Amino acid sequence: MTNQSRKATIYDIARLSGTSPSTVSAALSGAWKSRRISEQKVEFIRRIAAEQGYSTNMQARGLRQAKSGLVGMIIPVHDNRYFASMSQSFESFARDRDLVPVIASSMRDADEERRIVETLISYAVDCIFVAGATDPAAITDLCTAANMRHVFVDLPGPGAPSVISDNYHGARMLTQTLLQGVQPRKLPARDRIYFIGGVATDYATARRIEGFRDVL
Structure with a gap:
């Protein structure tokens, strides 16, 4: 059962039924026959949806056929200069195009991120x-199920356009510049070049380390 303090979402129904959000959407919207989903599975999904008190937002479904003039952006945090600058630029570009920007922070929480996506939809x-x-895969599932256009920024994501920095070549060029006229392997240990910064498992940091090491 989902937490009764909040409404069940399409993502909750997908998790409980062992299916994808797009399958749940098709089962609840009546489009399941064109998707070749079995009637037994549709009944199973609908039963779970009823048990969880899930209801489809029909108003949003109708509005999605037209332009709302709203564009959404989700950033991890507001108190980061990089993302603060990005959201400010996004707002400026949106207003220049007579669009109303809606910007929210996920606080780097996957559940909150999905909730924001569902709200924007x-x-x-x-x-x-x-x-x-x-959790880019979950975002793509939700947006695909709702036929919602989405773009990933700063980090790549599946099933949608991604706009990312060239971290590999940036780190490579910086390292080459720092090492001009220097042979790092012949330097004493205390004078060697080290890479300091970021979390090694993060996509951007991993690509920067790769560029750094390829020069050395």
Whole structure:
């Protein structure tokens, strides 16, 4: 059972039924026959949805056929200069195009990130931009099920366009510049070049380390 303090979402129904959000959407919207989903599975999904008190936002479904003039952006945090600058630029570009920007922070929490995506979808925004996604696969599932355009920024994601920095070549060029006229392997240990910064498992940091090492 889902937490009774909040409404069940399409993602909850997918998890409980062992299916994908797009399959749940088709089962609940009546489009399951064209997707070749079995009637038995549809009944199973609908039963779970009823047990969880899930209801489809029909108003949003109708509005999604037209332009709402809203564009959404999700960033990890507001108190980071990089993401703060990005959201400010996003807002400026949106207003220049007579669009109303809606910007929210996920606080790097995957559940909160999905909840924000679902809320933006319910308001029928024209497109969602997600910077530094915590769970890009889940976002793609939700947006695909709702036929919602979405773009990943800063980190790559599946099934949607991604706009990312060239971390590998940036680190490679910086390292080459620092090492001009220097042979690092002949330096004493205390004078060797080291890479300091970031979390090694992060996508951007891993690509920077790769560029750094390839020069050495």
